[in-house]
Amino acid sequence: MSDEIRIKVEGVNFFYGLKHALIDVNMNIYKNMVTAMIGPSGCGKSTFIRLINRMNDLVAHTTLKGKVLLDGKNIFDPDVDVVELRRKVGMVFQKPNPFPKSIFENMCYGLQINGITDQKILYEKTETALRKAALWDEVKDRLSDSALRLSGGQQQRLCIARCLVVEPEVILFDEPCASLDPISTRKIEDLIVELKKDYTILVVTHNMQQAARISSKAAFFLLGELIEFGNTEDIFTNPRDKRTEDYVSGRFG
């Protein structure tokens, strides 16, 4: 485990119209670690990770103050190419969202928009990414089937593979198991732990056991504020803030 800081969040305030959704957030995200964002609904944790690949750009009437530095470079600087950023910072969403295309086409999409058309390369990269996402054995014989015919858990692993295929460095998971059954959840969790060797990972989760199982660092958000950030173990066993303690011990949330 390294202590190299990959992403540095400095004095971030974020507004949806007049609503102050993130209040003066400062945080470091370390390389090759899983950092979990926990907190009750509407606390700003999803908003927070959507800043890191600038997904919030797509939402109208929002304002941002502060900086998010990825490898020392503020991603909100005017000279930053959002497309480039999103290739570096991949994202997996709450609900599996494969495209209504075949499994293979889903995998190729991210490569094709980067101008890769060579079938052999497409196929090789697809295989590598599907193997990494532990889905290859289940789908290798039916790559041309519609992705929507897969089960929910398989779809989510396909979405992870689709994200991996463009070779990102950071992966954002926005409640990746929220719509999955326990067995599929387990598979995704194992996968996330496996992936941290090669990637820097942020996971938003409602499920505190999940945060405890997979993350090394955890951040507790409440009403837009980052209340506490530290090693997951400390957050769960020895929180400094009363509100964190109340939340992790299930007194509210």
Added chain:
Amino acid sequence: MIRTRENIYKWIFTVLAFSSLIFLLGIIVVLFVESIPVFRSTGLFKFLFSRNWYPTNEANPEFGILSMLVGSFVVTIGAMLVAIPLGIGSALYIHELAGDKQKMYLKNIVEVLGAVPSIVFGFFGMVIISPFIQQLLKIPTGQCAFTGAVVLGIMAIPTVCSIAEDALSVVPKAFREASFALGANRWQTLWGVVIPAAGSGISTALMLGISRVVGETMTVLMVTGGAAAIPNSIFSPVRPMTSTIAAEMGEAVVGGQHYHALFAIGFVLFVITLVLNLVAEIISRRYRLKLGLDL
């Protein structure tokens, strides 16, 4: 007492619900029965593929609708060439580029265009577009297939645009987000994800646009010139099927061969629009399945 009343209501609404079906069946039966005599005397093949339409020749009347089929076909194709780019283009603009406010105004404007009575379009085509085209291209008459196609194409824009826009807007937001998150830009997302996902919905829009054009009567009667001959260019006058019925029904002797021939044209038209609607329905059903939506 209450139960009897409920039963009565139930029956009333059942009858109302099935009334469309009853009307439809009635129309099909009448069209078909009234068409039989001409199919029998002329033969279906000759009826469809002979270009000789001499319904009032007393000694030897002939009923071949090929020139009308061609007329309808040419005008429809031309109209779609106008309606597809404009209709789909405006749907894409409304969906993708317009802001909320603009979107609201544009959608309403398109719908108002759809509410303009066809006679008004016909009038507009007859007194403005047709003379304009005549002068511009220096052709003998502005009442030709081209004018018909332009006017009908404009008429079909609302149908094409609003159905295509609906199709685009039911594409789940999650697909767009997934595409953006992979580093796609707006156009890549539109072409690579949104349009394919809405593709069948968009083709439904085209089918229904076509069926609107094929069935249109008043406008074609007013702007296409009405020559029952196979056009040798898109600037020749043509007479689509609908305007033949409208123009000749008044003078055909009830119960005569001519009268039956006009019914038969109606029957052919009905079959064409029925097929188009069925195709549209099948495509849209498939598309909802593909998106994983309920039917």
